[in-house]
Amino acid sequence: MISSQRLRSVIKTLAIAMAIAMPLALAISSAVDARPSSGGSRGSRTFNAPAATPTAPNAAQPLNRTMTQPGAKAPAAAPAANRPGMGMLGGLAAGFLGAGLLGMLFGGGLFSGLGGLSSIIGLVLQIGLIYLVVRLAMSWWKRRNAPAYAHASAAPGPAPAQDQGPMANARSGFGFGLGGGSNDAPLEIKPDDYDAFERLLGEVQTAWSNEDIGKLHTLATPEMVSYFTEDLNANKERGVINKVSDVKLLQGDLAESWREGTTDYATVALRYGLIDKTIERASGKIVEGSDAPQEVTDVWTFVRRPGSQWELSAIQMT
DSSP states (O other): OOOHHHHHHHHHHHHHHHHHHHHHHHHHHTOOOSSSOSEEOOGGGTTSOOOOOSSOOSOOOOOSSOOOOSOOSSOOOOOSOSSTTOHHHHHHHHHHIIIIIHHHHTTOOTTTTOGGGGSHHHHHHHHHHHHHHHHHHHHHHHHHHOOOOOOOSOOOOOOOTTOOSTTHHHHTTTTTSEEOOTTSEEEEOOHHHHHHHHHHHHHHHHHHHTTOHHHHHHHBOHHHHHHHHHHHHHHHHHTEEEEEEEEEEEEEEEEEEEEETTEEEEEEEEEEEEEEEEEETTTOOEEEEOSSOEEEEEEEEEEEOTTSOOEEEEEEEO
């Protein structure tokens, strides 16, 4: 049989593994993809989570880069942290790890004053308590960041039978054909608008892949172009280039649409296929990604000002 001392050693080893694995998992979950990354502005809704849709039922990540200042006319809560996916959960998890697991390793534990918990049963109980508290904290975090479903006005009637394609559901009013809040005027998104969104998806990815800043200026807001430029310059410093190709929209629907003054906004969930790889500039060797097609889901916000066309205003990953 395994001795009590050996069993205690095994449990301590598992505790160390948990202490190392949890921060690593959080770091991996918040990593940014090589393709155009999260950032931008959504007007007065910049700090509000977009409504969920069938295409993107999970909450979109907060905008980790934005020039919008909190305090716009619509109620907005500032993001808990600059790193997506961490925020309050990261602090709680680190605190529990430090106070619980590391305390056990050095003979203290959660309740160091109770001698009974120094036994093997006490160690198991402490691990169980930490697991329970972390699970409760994660549940609270998910509820806190869950998007509020916006009940929009009556959507337009069904589109003609010949209107098919990835955005067909959105065109027929599926996924909130009309959008707006108490402080914003409602805005109807029409078939031509959806065509523009699909076109921008492909053109932005192509311009990014070609590192064509001039073209990006015609497709996105100056704020978004500044982020694209920052990321492309970082790739140049690393001696790599991110190539995105074979972009094809598979499904899309409208999350929200609204008007602020004379400016129109539309937030759209997009699921699309693509090939995403990062190669060395000198050798052409693939260092990240592959030639294999993959599917991703993002939430893109577009803005249209008087006398201009739709432009990309924000990207949020899911």
